[in-house]
Amino acid sequence: MHKRRYSLRFISLFFAFVFLLLFFAVKLVLIQVFKFEYLSSRADKQHSHTIKIEPKRGTIYDRRMRPLAVNVPAYSLYASPRTMTAFQKEKVLKELPRIADISVEFLTERLNRDKSFIWLLRKLSPEEMVRIENKKLKGLNFIKESKRNYPSQSLAAHVIGFAGTDNHGLEGLELKYNESLHGHFGLARILRDARQKELLIEKSFLLPQDGFDLVLTIDQTIQYIVERAMDKAFDKHNAIGASLVLINPKTGEILAMVNRPTYDLSQISLSSTDSRRNRAVSDMYEPGSVFKIVTASAAMEEGIVFEDDKFFCENGEYRVSNHILHDHHPHGTLTFREIIEQSSNIGTVKIAQLLGGEIVNKYATRYRFGRRTGIDLPGEVSGVLKPVSQWSKTSIGAVPIGHEVGVTALQLACAVAAIANKGIYMKPYVVKYVKDRKGEIINEFYPKPVAQVISEETAKRLTDILVGVVESGTGRRARIKNVKVAGKTGTAQKIVNRVYSHSKFYATFIGFAPADDPLIAMAIMFDEPHPSHYGGTVSAPVFREVAESVLKYLEAEAVIKSTEE
Numbered sequence: 191m192h193k194r195r196y197s198l199r200f201i202s203l204f205f206a207f208v209f210l211l212l213f214f215a216v217k218l219v220l221i222q223v224f225k226f227e228y229l230s231s232r233a234d235k236q237h238s239h240t241i242k243i244e245p246k247r248g249t250i251y252d253r254r255m256r257p258l259a260v261n262v263p264a265y266s267l268y269a270s271p272r273t274m275t276a277f278q279k280e281k282v283l284k285e286l287p288r289i290a291d292i293s294v295e296f297l298t299e300r301l302n303r304d305k306s307f308i309w310l311l312r313k314l315s316p317e318e319m320v321r322i323e324n325k326k327l328k329g330l331n332f333i334k335e336s337k338r339n340y341p342s343q344s345l346a347a348h349v350i351g352f353a354g355t356d357n358h359g360l361e362g363l364e365l366k367y368n369e370s371l372h373g374h375f376g377l378a379r380i381l382r383d384a385r386q387k388e389l390l391i392e393k394s395f396l397l398p399q400d401g402f403d404l405v406l407t408i409d410q411t412i413q414y415i416v417e418r419a420m421d422k423a424f425d426k427h428n429a430i431g432a433s434l435v436l437i438n439p440k441t442g443e444i445l446a447m448v449n450r451p452t453y454d455l456s457q458i459s460l461s462s463t464d465s466r467r468n469r470a471v472s473d474m475y476e477p478g479s480v481f482k483i484v485t486a487s488a489a490m491e492e493g494i495v496f497e498d499d500k501f502f503c504e505n506g507e508y509r510v511s512n513h514i515l516h517d518h519h520p521h522g523t524l525t526f527r528e529i530i531e532q533s534s535n536i537g538t539v540k541i542a543q544l545l546g547g548e549i550v551n552k553y554a555t556r557y558r559f560g561r562r563t564g565i566d567l568p569g570e571v572s573g574v575l576k577p578v579s580q581w582s583k584t585s586i587g588a589v590p591i592g593h594e595v596g597v598t599a600l601q602l603a604c605a606v607a608a609i610a611n612k613g614i615y616m617k618p619y620v621v622k623y624v625k626d627r628k629g630e631i632i633n634e635f636y637p638k639p640v641a642q643v644i645s646e647e648t649a650k651r652l653t654d655i656l657v658g659v660v661e662s663g664t665g666r667r668a669r670i671k672n673v674k675v676a677g678k679t680g681t682a683q684k685i686v687n688r689v690y691s692h693s694k695f696y697a698t699f700i701g702f703a704p705a706d707d708p709l710i711a712m713a714i715m716f717d718e719p720h721p722s723h724y725g726g727t728v729s730a731p732v733f734r735e736v737a738e739s740v741l742k743y744l745e746a747e748a749v750i751k752s753t754e755e
Contacts, residue, residue, distance in 0.1 A: 244335050245373030247357050248401035250350060250364075252410040253443075253622060257341055259350055259364070259455075261357075264337040265319035267311040267330060271301050274329035282327050286310075289321045312355050313337040338364075340455035346413050348449045348468040349406070349567065349620060352458055361466060363404060363620065366568050370624050370632070373401035402632055405622045407443035412436065412740050416446040419735045423716070424450045427697075427728050431717035433470040433599035436736070439607035439702055439711040441637040442616030444565070445740075447600075471570040474596035475715070478682030479533045479664075480700045480725070481554075481592030483609065486530050486655065488553040489541050491648045497527045497655065501537045508536040510587030515539060518681075530655050531663030533679060535591045542590035547578040550590050556643045557605045558615060559597055565618045566635075573597045592682060603713035605643075606700040609656070610676070610708035613649035615640045657705050668701055668730040670738050676708075677701025677733065679725035684718065694718050699729035703737045709744055710737060 250259035267290075269282070279301045287294050290311055300308050310330070314322070319332060338353045351362020359368035376398030416434055424432050429450070436446040449469045453461035467473070489495035506520030517534050529537030542550050554560070560575025574596035581589070588594040600618065608615040616639055623634040644652070656676035659665045664679040680698035683690040697719050702711035714729040722728055 243376035243398045244357065245375060245398035246336060246400040247338065247353065247373065248371040248403040250371075250404045250406065252406055252408050252413075253445075254409065255405065256410045258346060258406070258408075258410065259353075260339050260341065261336040262339045264313040264315065264335050265332045266309065266313060266335050267319075267322060267332055268307055268309050269301060269330050270306050271303050271308060271329070272306045274301070278328040282330065285325050285327060286322070286330075289325065290314075290318065342410070343456050344452050344454045345410065345417065346408055346447070347452050347455050348466070348470070349408060349444075349447050350455065351568075352455050362468070362567065363406075366566060367404055367621065367624070371401040371404065374399040400627055402624045402626055404624055407438075407445065407620050407622050408447070409445050411743055413446040413448070415739045415743070416448045416736050417452075419732050419739075420448050420450055423728070423732045427716060427719035427722060429716040429719040429728075431469055431473070432715060433473070434712065434714045434732070434736070435470050435599050435603035436710055436712050436740070437603050437607050437618060439610035439616070439708050442604075442607070442618045443622075443637070444618055444620045445710065447620070468567065468569055470599040471565060471567055472598070474571055474573045474598050475696050475717070476593050476595060476682045476685070477597045477602060477698055478592040478680035478696065478725070479535070479538075480602060480678045480680030480698050480713075481595060481597070482530060482533065482538050482590070483605065483652070483656075483678055483700075484554045484557055484559070485538050485542050485545070485550060485590040486526075486652055487557075487609075487644050487648060488545050488549050489526070490651055491553070491644045492545065492549060494544055495526050495541055497525065497651065499526045500524070501526070501529060501540050503529070503534050503536045503540075506536070508539065508587075510539060511583035513584045513587060515587050527655050527658060530678075531658045533659075533664045538591050539587045542586055547581055547586055547589070550586075551575070551578050553643075554589075554595070556615075556641065557601075557608065558640070559595060559601055559605070563600055563604050563618050565600060566621055570600070571598060573601055592680060599713045599715045602698070602700050602715075603711060606678070606702060606713065607708075607711035608643045609649050609652055610702035610711050611649075612646040613642055613644040615643045653705055656701070660701070664724075664726045665699065665701070665730050667726055668699060668733045668737075670703065670734055670741075673703055673737070673741065674705035675701055675703045675733075675737065676705040677730070679730060681724045681726075693720075695723040697723055697725045697728035699725050699733050701733050701737075703741065710740055712736065 247261045249257055251257055283294060283297055286292060286297060292311060300310060313335060349362055351359060351364040353359050353364045359365040416436060420432060420434055432450040434448045437444055447470050451465040453465040500523050502523050503517060503521035505522060506517045508515045515535055517536050521534050524534055524537050554575055560573055562570045562572045585594055604618055616637055619635050621635055624632045626632055653676050656678055657674055660668050660675045660677045665677045668675050668677050678700050682696045684694040684696060686694060697716045700713045702708040712733055714732050716728050719728045
């Protein structure tokens with residue numbers, strides 16, 4: 191009887207053992223075969239994590255390889271909330287807000303997330319990183335990154351633009367050439383122990399590809415000269431806005447571009463949207479009398495008017511349809527040359543009436559008004575140039591003297607540069623070439639002629655008249671001792687609530703120097719200067735100050751270059 195009971199127990203235990211063995215064998219097969227990928231992936235996530243390795247953003251240099259935008263080391267702080275204890279989180283909430291720019295509310299929300307990686311602070315300086323590191327807060331770690339730095343702060347701010355926290359361009363060249371500057375991320379998989387502590391052992395590694403560098407046409411010294419002059423004039427004339435574009439008329443290279451108001455690239459958060467706008471390419475306005483270069487070009491190129499042809503300027507009042515046109519100073523009979531030198535509206539309109547609207551519009555189009563110049567900067571507008579079919583009965587008395595049209599400072603600079611360049615319009619550009627870290631050129635940009643706007647002969651004759659504007663006409667404040675300057679002034683009433691204001695104006699001057707062999711051309715515009723508001727008194731002196739200094743600088747550079755050669 192006892193033997194039989196023992197035998198049954200033995201058999202029961204044997205079958206129980208066999209059953210358990212089969213059960214675990216099946217379970218093992220299920221784990222190894224059917225759940226292998228899932229469990230392997232889960233274990234991999236627990237014991238390793240992937241970190242993106244940020245590429246180094248390309249440097250932006252001026253034409254003489256002086257850095258305008260560079261990347262400097264920065265440290266970013268992250269947490270692993272999933273692995274932190276309640277005590278560790280409490281300590282971080284208590285200590286971190288005391289030594290870093292982070293709120294308790296933000297920190298609480300972040301630490302309550304069920305994640306193994308969460309950003310807390312980005313792009314810290316080495317000093318900030320050391321302060322946090324010294325607290326030895328569990329669950330917090332650093333990743334070395336980089337952040338954008340602008341050594342010259344506000345210099346050429348509207349050209350350079352800026353990059354955000356993630357090193358992506360948001361304005362200016364930083365935005366336009368972001369793909370070239372940014373580079374490509376690398377990847378590293380870091381092993382961790384059972385407590386999720388990094389072992390600093392790389393399981394796999396992919397090197398980041400650093401961004402390419404930009405070399406600009408902008409000259410840092412010339413940019414500084416221009417900005418200094420514009421600051422003085424901007425404050426002196428109480429303007430609400432201003433732009434200056436300085437261009438090499440023979441190549442189309444932009445040597446300087448300045449807007450006011452401006453902003454500090456190292457303190458973007460303190461700037462306003464208005465101060466960040468590149469007015470030289472994005473703001474259009476009625477140019478006034480500087481637009482008379484179009485009417486003068488058309489008359490001379492078409493052979494309809496010659497320098498000594500005389501026109502009666504109606505002693506300052508002239509009816510065009512139902513509108514009475516005025517001159518600032520009443521004139522009797524003036525030659526064509528004198529009409530441009532003294533900026534007679536009535537004389538210019540009488541010439542335009544001889545030409546007809548179609549011819550005036552044709553030459554405005556040749557100077558590429560009403561279309562983008564194609565400059566390699568974001569935000570450029572085309573301006574406004576209505577087809578003749580949309581002209582009113584009074585348009586022939588408005589368009590030829592710079593009303594009912596919308597232009598940018600850049601368009602004006604390119605137009606006057608075409609006259610300086612024997613009638614050839616050059617495409618403007620601000621990037622000379624793109625290169626890699628080894629100095630190999632990836633993409634190079636060359637001077638590009640766009641069109642022969644007027645003949646070389648007409649350009650020469652018009653230049654002589656524009657020299658007269660400066661020597662004895664409305665642009666006398668642009669005169670430079672021992673240097674021939676060609677230029678044209680412009681003063682235009684500003685449209686406010688759809689009517690022309692009698693108290694708000696645009697003051698403009700366009701010109702180039704030396705007139706016989708131009709090295710620089712400029713367009714200068716001030717928005718609502720007061721109490722003085724004339725282009726000849728507000729903008730022409732800025733041309734003189736800038737041109738004097740820049741020509742001396744270019745002469746010195748040429749001497750140095752010839753000596754080195």
